[in-house]
Amino acid sequence: MTKISNNHVLAADIGGTNTRMAVVNENGDILALLKKTTYCKDGRDKMIKFIVSCAEETIKESRLPKEEICGMGIGFPGPLNVETGTIFNPPNLNGWDNIPLRDILEKELRVPVAIENDANAAALGEWWKGAGSGTSSLFCITLGTGVGGGLVMDGKIWHGASSIAGEIGHTTVIRDGIQCTCGNIGCLERYACSGGILKRVNDALLREGDHAGLQPLKDLKQVSHMVMQGNEIVLNIIKETGVILGIAIANIANLLNPEIIVLFGGVTNLGENLVGPLKEEVNRRAFKKATESLRIELSQLGDNSGILGAAKNILSKL
Ligand SMILES: [Zn+2]
Numbered sequence: 611m612t613k614i615s616n617n618h619v620l621a622a623d624i625g626g627t628n629t630r631m632a633v634v635n636e637n638g639d640i641l642a643l644l645k646k647t648t649y650c651k652d653g654r655d656k657m658i659k660f661i662v663s664c665a666e667e668t669i670k671e672s673r674l675p676k677e678e679i680c681g682m683g684i685g686f687p688g689p690l691n692v693e694t695g696t697i698f699n700p701p702n703l704n705g706w707d708n709i710p711l712r713d714i715l716e717k718e719l720r721v722p723v724a725i726e727n728d729a730n731a732a733a734l735g736e737w738w739k740g741a742g743s744g745t746s747s748l749f750c751i752t753l754g755t756g757v758g759g760g761l762v763m764d765g766k767i768w769h770g771a772s773s774i775a776g777e778i779g780h781t782t783v784i785r786d787g788i789q790c791t792c793g794n795i796g797c798l799e800r801y802a803c804s805g806g807i808l809k810r811v812n813d814a815l816l817r818e819g820d821h822a823g824l825q826p827l828k829d830l831k832q833v834s835h836m837v838m839q840g841n842e843i844v845l846n847i848i849k850e851t852g853v854i855l856g857i858a859i860a861n862i863a864n865l866l867n868p869e870i871i872v873l874f875g876g877v878t879n880l881g882e883n884l885v886g887p888l889k890e891e892v893n894r895r896a897f898k899k900a901t902e903s904l905r906i907e908l909s910q911l912g913d914n915s916g917i918l919g920a921a922k923n924i925l926s927k928l
Contacts, residue, residue, distance in 0.1 A: 617636045617928060618672070618674055618679055619683060620632070620681070621634045621684075622683070622685065623728065623916030623917045624685065624687075626648060629645070630644065631643075631664045632914075632921070634921035638738060638921070640914065642669075642671040642673075644668045658711070658718075661715065662718045662719065665719055681722040681723065682723045683724050683726070683919075683923045683925070684726065685726055685728040686726070686727070686728060687703065687727075688700065688773075690725060690773070692726055697725075711725060712725050723924070726767065729750070730760035730767045731916045731919035732758075732916045733749070735917065735922065736874070736909055736919070737762040739918050740918070741911075745868075745869040746763070746764055747869050747870075748762045748868055748871075749762075749870075749871045750874055751872070753802055753874065753876070753878055754803065754804060756803050757778065757779030757799040757803050758776070761776045780792045781798055782795075783801065784796035784801070784854075802855050804877055808829070810847050811847045812827055814843050814844070814846070815843055815844070830877065830879065830880065852888035853888070855884070856888040856892045856894075860894075860896040863892060864897055867900050870904070871904065871905070871906045873908050874908075878909070885908075
């Protein structure tokens with residue numbers, strides 16, 4: 611019971627592109643932070659070696675003796691079994707199929723390891739030290755290359771019966787909408803992830819624009835630039851994205867009645883043109899009782915949400 615005041619843990623946010631790893635104390639202070647491009651191109655075994663070497667490097671950087679590291683928390687792209695720490699088959703990582711990552715890392719690092727879905731880890735981080743600090747119920751929506759979600763109630767992640775809870779990105783927002791990679795049609799993700807927005811913008815410019823020879827836009831920075839230049843076609847797609855997100859969030863508000871919904875990820879850089887119509891739509895659709903107590907805010911921790919959530923997850927298990 612008393613030992614907790616000295617706890618330091620390793621915390622990792624491992625993505626298909628970037629890996630961030632830190633040594634974190636029980637107050638949520640980051641003592642050392644490592645950022646690397648994820649080494650995943652040579653398959654699973656090499657990637658596990660990469661994770662172990664990052665862990666050792668991060669501990670070294672923290673200047674703490676290895677014995678002072680009491681555990682390791684990890685945010686990893688799903689799907690995975692949080693009970694056993696087994697990774698099923700993440701779409702962005704080759705060769706990962708039913709891999710007992712927790713057991714492998716516990717053997718290598720000789721500390722307890724807890725693995726959580728990356729969106730859930732971000733939600734827990736924002737609840738612990740970010741925009742949702744002090745709240746009893748939080749829903750966090752990650753808006754990046756995909757759309758994910760995590761629900762924290764009374765300081766605990768809600769996983770559901772089979773670890774699917776929170777997957778707001780694959781709820782239906784358009785009845786006869788765009789085909790999604792998950793097999794459904796009209797999923798929120800297809801409209802609100804960065805690639806989905808980019809495709810809808812480029813399609814609209816092709817359909818309605820009068821710019822012969824215009825090159826397709828390549829990223830959301832270019833999209834923002836077009837909006838700043840006053841392009842109405844692009845602006846309308848951003849506003850429409852806000853409305854579609856607002857529909858999904860109104861459903862969350864009525865279903866779960868959370869205190870706060872945190873928006874996280876690169877798509878939020880589209881700013882007020884996205885968030886303004888989003889909030890209006892939530893207010894238009896959800897119960898007044900649900901919206902008058904609801905805050906919709908941007909992430910406060912940014913890239914550190916996942917790390918701090920992973921840290922909190924293992925700290926709460928020690
Ligand atoms: Zn889907």
